Amino acid sequence: MALRNCVRCGRLTDGRLGSLCPQCQREDAEAFEAVVDYLRDHPEANLMEVSQATGVDADHIRRFLREGRLELVGDPDALQCERCGASISTGRLCSDCTRAMEQAAAAQTRPPVESRPSESPARFHLGRHWLEERRERYRR
Ligand SMILES: [Zn+2]
Ligand SMILES: [Zn+2]
Numbered sequence: 001m002a003l004r005n006c007v008r009c010g011r012l013t014d015g016r017l018g019s020l021c022p023q024c025q026r027e028d029a030e031a032f033e034a035v036v037d038y039l040r041d042h043p044e045a046n047l048m049e050v051s052q053a054t055g056v057d058a059d060h061i062r063r064f065l066r067e068g069r070l071e072l073v074g075d076p077d078a079l080q081c082e083r084c085g086a087s088i089s090t091g092r093l094c095s096d097c098t099r100a101m102e103q104a105a106a107a108q109t110r111p112p113v114e115s116r117p118s119e120s121p122a123r124f125h126l127g128r129h130w131l132e133e134r135r136e137r138y139r140r
Pocket of ligand 1: 006008009010011020021022023024025
C-alpha cells in the first residue's frame with residue numbers, strides 16, 4: 001500500500017481516503033456539515049459570518065467553495081474567478097470563463113483536418129458502390 005503525506009497536516013496516510021488522513025478527513029466532513037447547516041438557516045450569510053458562527057476557518061470554507069461543494073450567494077467578495085477575477089459564488093471560474101474554457105477545450109480536442117483518418121474516400125467508395133447497385137436494380 002502506498003503511503004503518502006496528508007495534504008493538510010502532513011501525517012503519513014495510506015491514501016485510501018484521498019489526499020487527507022482519516023483524522024483530517026473527519027474534521028473536513030464535520031466542518032463541511034457545520035457550514036452547510038449554518039447556511040441552511042442563513043443562506044445570505046457572508047464568509048466571515050459563516051466562519052465566526054461555525055468556527056471553521058475562512059480559508060477552509062473558501063476551499064469548499066473552490067471545490068464546488070458549497071455556494072456562498074450572500075458574499076460576492078468571498079471568491080473570485082481564477083481567470084478574470086470576477087465575483088463568483090462557487091467553483092473556480094465565472095460562468096463566462098467556464099464557457100470560454102469549454103470552447104477552448106473543445107477546439108483543442110477536435111482533430112485537425114489533415115490528421116483525420118482517411119475514412120472519407122472509403123465512405124465515397126461505399127456510396128458509389130451502393131449507387132451502382134441501385135442503378136443495376138433499376139436497370140432490371
Ligand atoms: Zn491530516
Ligand atoms: Zn472569469
